[in-house]
Amino acid sequence: MKIVINEVLPSNEECAGSLKNVLDALYVLNGKWKLALILCLVQSSKRFNEIQNEVAGISSKVLAKELKDLELNDFIKRNVYPTTPVSIIYEATEYSRTLKSVIGELSTWGEQHREKIKQSMRKQS
Amino acid sequence: MKIVINEVLPSNEECAGSLKNVLDALYVLNGKWKLALILCLVQSSKRFNEIQNEVAGISSKVLAKELKDLELNDFIKRNVYPTTPVSIIYEATEYSRTLKSVIGELSTWGEQHREKIKQSMRKQS
DNA sequence: GTAAGCGCTTTCCTTTAGGTAAGTAATAAC
DNA sequence: GTTATTACTTACCTAAAGGAAAGCGCTTAC
Numbered sequence: 001m002k003i004v005i006n007e008v009l010p011s012n013e014e015c016a017g018s019l020k021n022v023l024d025a026l027y028v029l030n031g032k033w034k035l036a037l038i039l040c041l042v043q044s045s046k047r048f049n050e051i052q053n054e055v056a057g058i059s060s061k062v063l064a065k066e067l068k069d070l071e072l073n074d075f076i077k078r079n080v081y082p083t084t085p086v087s088i089i090y091e092a093t094e095y096s097r098t099l100k101s102v103i104g105e106l107s108t109w110g111e112q113h114r115e116k117i118k119q120s121m122r123k124q125s
Numbered sequence: 126m127k128i129v130i131n132e133v134l135p136s137n138e139e140c141a142g143s144l145k146n147v148l149d150a151l152y153v154l155n156g157k158w159k160l161a162l163i164l165c166l167v168q169s170s171k172r173f174n175e176i177q178n179e180v181a182g183i184s185s186k187v188l189a190k191e192l193k194d195l196e197l198n199d200f201i202k203r204n205v206y207p208t209t210p211v212s213i214i215y216e217a218t219e220y221s222r223t224l225k226s227v228i229g230e231l232s233t234w235g236e237q238h239r240e241k242i243k244q245s246m247r248k249q250s
Numbered sequence: 251g252t253a254a255g256c257g258c259t260t261t262c263c264t265t266t267a268g269g270t271a272a273g274t275a276a277t278a279a280c
Numbered sequence: 281g282t283t284a285t286t287a288c289t290t291a292c293c294t295a296a297a298g299g300a301a302a303g304c305g306c307t308t309a310c
Binding site: 172173174185186188189210211212213 | 285289290
Binding site for chain 4: 031032057058059061062065084085086
């Protein structure tokens with residue numbers, strides 16, 4: 001027996017289109033930290049150590065690498081101020097602000113998801 | 126010289142809150158494939174091989190692993206139909222549909238981002 | 251002189267993700 | 281009996297992510 005579900009594949013291009021978009025977006029935003037770092041800097045410009053304190057759990061090595069990556073992709077800017085000693089302040093670019101809706105939706109969803117997990121833990125106990 | 130930026134740390138809880146939300150969301154949605162697979166199945170229920178054909182580049186091993194993971198987290202349901210031979214059809218759950226806005230925003234952004242990359246490639250050549 | 255802070259870098263290591271290729275049990279078609 | 285299909289699993293491997301801890305060049309504070 002053979003079940004044919006999509007003989008003519010309705011709206012397949014549209015489907016493949018958004019699939020590709022999502023894959024492309026995830027390609028630059030991959031990893032555990034990128035979106036969190038962008039959010040952190042969109043809220044206010046910060047120094048290296050301030051970022052590390054705020055984003056709990058990230059190591060200096062990984063932070064340095066991710067900041068370089070984000071700068072290369074035009075999400076943040078590294079400003080060096082000629083104070084003594086120099087102060088280095090990272091700020092979010094205009095382009096990173098185009099991610100605001102993405103981050104907003106992700107934050108809303110993350111909160112709801114945490115609630116859901118808590119409830120399912122209660123049921124099990 | 127010392128630069129004091131946030132003496133009293135304004136709205137820091139709110140900031141840390143959404144940061145945590147984003148981190149929590151990324152924790153379940155990590156990896157290259159999860160959101161793409163959810164999108165694929167939200168559009169219509171499919172069989173294993175159909176998914177593998179649609180999501181270009183995923184291997185059967187990784188697909189099997191990701192599907193198990195998504196089922197455990199209640200994003201998809203594995204339906205076994207007693208045809209001969211059995212047909213196994215994966216469908217998106219109601220819960221996975223709560224990700225619709227996230228995926229929508231990500232798709233929109235991904236498309237814009239691809240355009241931006243194209244343009245910056247043109248400038249360089 | 252000693253200690254501490256800043257913004258990292260370096261080294262070493264473990265974990266995870268992910269890919270390739272082959273295999274398998276069950277069934278059906280030829 | 282041979283081949284094909286479905287839905288995987290298994291074994292093996294590489295590359296990348298990520299963590300811990302130490303160090304470093306510079307400067308200021310004590």
